[in-house]
Amino acid sequence: QVQLVESGGGSGQAGGSLRLSCEASGNSHGHPCMGWFRQAQGTEREGVAAIYIGSTWTAYGDSVKGRFTISQDNAKNTIYLQMNNLKPEDTAMYYCAAGVSRYIGPVPICTVGPHDYNYWGQGTQVTVSS
Numbered sequence: 105q106v107q108l109v110e111s112g113g114g115s116g117q118a119g120g121s122l123r124l125s126c127e128a129s130g131n132s133h134g135h136p137c138m139g140w141f142r143q144a145q146g147t148e149r150e151g152v153a154a155i156y157i158g159s160t161w162t163a164y165g166d167s168v169k170g171r172f173t174i175s176q177d178n179a180k181n182t183i184y185l186q187m188n189n190l191k192p193e194d195t196a197m198y199y200c201a202a203g204v205s206r207y208i209g210p211v212p213i214c215t216v217g218p219h220d221y222n223y224w225g226q227g228t229q230v231t232v233s234s
Contacts, residue, residue: 106130106202106223113198113228116190120232124185126200126225132157135202137214139221140174140185142196142230151216152198155183156205165216167193190232200225 112124124140139154153174154163162174173186187194203221205212214220 106132106135108200108202108223108225110198110200110225110228113230115231115233116187118190118192118232118234120190121186121188122190122230123187124198124200124228124230126183126185128181128183128200128202132202135204135222136212137203137205137220138176138183139201139203139214139216140172140183141199141201141216141218141221142194143199144196147196149199149218150196151218153185154203154214154216156212156214159212161213163214163216187230192232192234194230194232196230197227198230199227 107129110126116122136157140152143149151165155174171189176183201221202223
């Protein structure tokens with residue numbers, strides 16, 4: 105079982121920045137991927153960013169590339185999502201998740217597909233005003 109706790113959500117202005125944190129605890133064996141997802145009211149859950157723990161591999165959803173950065177602090181069992189140049193369409197509930205990896209040949213990777221993730225946090229709300 106993996107427990108995930110998000111923090112850092114809140115309100116921001118368009119063009120501004122926010123940083124989300126997600127602390128993991130428990131047994132993450134078999135779940136080397138951690139990711140951020142978001143869901144706005146009335147929409148499907150969307151993959152934002154993913155990272156392979158202990159590796160430099162990252163992946164991003166098309167809508168956030170160049171604006172958001174996912175990072176990790178293994179000593180703190182924490183991942184972060186730095187969100188820059190915020191837009192009103194970034195408004196959503198943001199979820200942290202832990203999941204399984206896939207392979208490109210011999211190389212393990214993480215995707216931003218929600219179906220690859222088994223453990224989810226409770227979410228933190230991000231609201232961006234214009």
